[in-house]
Amino acid sequence: MSTIKTLTVALFASAATLLMAGAASAEKIVISNWDGYMPKDLPEKFKAETGIDVEVAVHATNEEIMGKVVASNGQGYDVLFVSSPFAEALNKLGIAAKLDHSKIPNLANLYPEAAQLQHDPGNTFSVPYAWGTTGLCYRSDLVKAEPTSWNDLLKPTDDLKGKMTMLATDRWLMVPAFLAGGMSVNTVDSAKLAEVKDVLIEAKKNLLAYDDTTFYQKLVSGEAVLVEAWDGWCNYGIAENDKIKYVVPKEGSDLWVDTMVVVESSPNKEAAHKFIDYVLNADTGKWVVENIMYKTPNKAGMDAVDPAMLTQYPNMAIAPADLLKFEQLRDLGDGMKDFSKTVTEIVSSK
Template sequence: MPRHVPVALASAGLAFALAACGGASTTDSGGQAAPDALNAKADLSKQSLTISIWDGYSPKDLPQQVKAKLGFDTKVAIHDTNETVMAKLTAGGDSGIDVAFVSGQYAQALNAQGLLEPLHPELIPNLKNLYPEATQLAYDKGNKFSVPYTWGTTGLCYRSDLVKTPPTSWNDLLNPSADLKKKITMMTTERWLALPALKLLGASVNTTDQATLDKAKAALLKVKPDLLAYDDTTFGDRLKSGEAVMVEAWDGWCPTDQKNIKFVVPKEGSDLWTDTMVILKSSKNKEAAHAFINYVLEPSVHGWVPANILYKVPNKAAMDTVDPALLKDHPELALPPADLLKGEGLIDLGEASTAYTRLSTEVAAAQ
């Protein structure tokens, strides 16, 4: 996949997998692991790392960069979805992974089971490069167990030359005008399938109220006959070809570099998704793991992300390195953090996520 699909399917099995996992040997009363004693002067050349990340989500030569800068070897393991890496991390025992890139609510779930090392800020001085807003994320306020890597939101991506009126509301998607019917797509990833309907209802994207979810389901079933397709991966290509004229999309996947393709966050609001870096409690290389995260937060390193895969990073120093011409061509990259945080942060819902699984299953099965 050319770019990362943020926060794939919020699996109903996640809560049960976590509950079955033994977790770390020492935790506080809330489940979070107690911090280990780390050596700030450790010889990093005697350590090595295995990181797990989505394909194409970091520079290909990152291991070589780390070796040259920090003196230790880094092995990259690729996962395609959050579920893939979560299955490995929650299977019990040592997964062999030191640093994992997972989406925010998954980091929250891992931490609740004592599977993460609490961050040692003194070993990550480049935390100072983060926007202040990046310390106020709903799943981990204060960045106690995770460091945000990318962040963004969800909205409507559309062909300005093929729609009669530019969309401004989720209602434009869920109650499409006649000229849009069979020319629009929605995503099927559970939390994002429900998002447009929930926001149109004025509800939280983290709601577990069944009556509200039932109303959302009714709205999704109503629009289903008017959709061209459910599409989580190729909606950009459909827009480029003109097969689709408006799609539900993550901001980083809306191809706004193409003439006449625009992105808008509907007036009812949207979400705030975040992908993070976490250190596994089972890691035997925790000093190197902290050094790695600190290196990623270097402006020249973290700045690779917006410059190459068009995702915003919560690193002010890195965003300041972005070419102004790129920001002009991709205005969604220039969205200020304060505006981004108007979106509602996604959090782990535990076993309550089964309600979203049920909703998406029933919508998908409906004729």
């Protein structure tokens, strides 16, 4: 079997090498990020300051970049932007490098809470870039009563039926039922999964759609009046219609964290650390809040933001200490198979 493994790895590696053949010998790093998730001129400014070239690759989803780096053991990339459960998997796979804090002085810009994340206490292999909650986003002018509980979504009153959406990504599709049932958002126990499955199959009957990308537009157009949403995305809706509001239900939320990771096989770790240090400056943090409308663990960045923004988008004012009370999604490891099957059963149910 090892022949097959060697062959396959060789194939992927040679493909990666081919892709990298164009790289010049001058100091240069390749990063992969979500499209539009950092300032467009950041690579340029970084080069002006350090002389290091940055090539920006984009990925549409965590899973996409995971597919690429797991197959090639990370070759071809120096810095990756991924959500925390994926950073955790990269660490366990040995693809994420141990970070040298002495080379990232701007870590001092972060809130102390940013070093207390459940997936990586002390930021040993990942540095948080943005964070936030998952909750209910709704049209306060079109709902009869303001939602306060995940059950308002899962067991809706008649006026809400057919006018709600839930997130389509498997992990967040399950979150509302886990929280409503008082369970961990990382549950893989089969009896509990079965319980949650029944709740979500019932809930599906009242949904307009599962939607990860356009739910806030559906609120703006009035197609939907109550949706499960990431706080930052709800802000996009609030920006277009101030009748749109966001609430973290009484049962709580998950804490999602998008992070930066240095690739262990990178030949440019020094430059990669410099890049992360540069991203942690106050300007970039401020840019994230103003343009992506996410909260950032970067205290210097948050402090630089116009306070009017926190009034217009109240969820931006959630204190880091409050965020830390919520459980983070973790890599499910061996439990992923049962978890995925449950999601398939829910989504394919009639």
